[in-house]
Amino acid sequence: MKVLGIEHIGIALKSKKDKYFWDILLGDTDKKIDLVKDQGVKTEIYDTKKGKVEFLDALDKNSVVAKFLEKRGPGIHHISFEVENLENAIDEMHQKGIDTVTESFTIGAEGFKIIFVHPRCTGGILVELTQR
Amino acid sequence: MKVLGIEHIGIALKSKKDKYFWDILLGDTDKKIDLVKDQGVKTEIYDTKKGKVEFLDALDKNSVVAKFLEKRGPGIHHISFEVENLENAIDEMHQKGIDTVTESFTIGAEGFKIIFVHPRCTGGILVELTQR
Secondary structure, three states, X not given: OOEEEEEEEEEEOOOHHHHHHHHHXXXXXXXXXXXXXXXXEEEEXXXXXXXXXXXXXXXXXXXXXXXXXXXXXXXXEEEEEEEOOHHHHHHHHHHOOOOEOOOOOEEOHHHOEEEEEOHHHOOOOOEEEEEO | OOEEEEEEEEEEOOOHHHHHHHHHHHOOOEEEEEEEHXXXXXXXXXXXXXXXXXXXXXXXXXXXXHHHHHHHOXXXXXXXXXXXXXXXXXXXXXXXXXXXXXXXXXXXXXXXXXXXXXXXXXXXXXXXXXXX
């Protein structure tokens, strides 16, 4: 597959205190809010123009983000790589025995096509592949 | 401070099996090896041209990477952001009560100036700031 770059790093925080450093780091960076309602997630996306930082908030207690925070505490939820062609990438992974969390792509923040690679195939890291 | 982008994501893996997916993702990406001897770390750096992925290997059992793997298992070790001026960034953080792991910068992979922000100030994430 052809990877085009790091699209974003997805971070889940628990408190305003955790955000203090990030506001200093990213304070001058373009920011937008996007909802991924079927996942129960609010995203706050800072675009450095060389990779985004996406802060994930739970919209309700059944949200994947609420479950992550309960189980793991604050930290990096996932990392996302942009690929040239997501459907080709999915086919290649399945042919090579790499498991994905869903069988085919879904629509994530900013309307991008996304799929998550199963952490058992990546060394425990939740990796998203995306195509704009 | 002025952030210029995501410089890299630093990953520590335990086995060749963990690397299989990453070789598929990054197989066509420019790669180089660099040693950070005073940290006991070998880095294998893949440059997507929009953020690098840096795989960290321990050169000996006292390496920070060996200790990380023993304590946490494989996963994301740190994320690195490029800033315009690292010394100014360090001054700003110290003035604003953000702790850094060392008092001043050190030299990391590729000869870049680096400093680590203490995870207690970032929501548990080891964040590196760097200047080329």
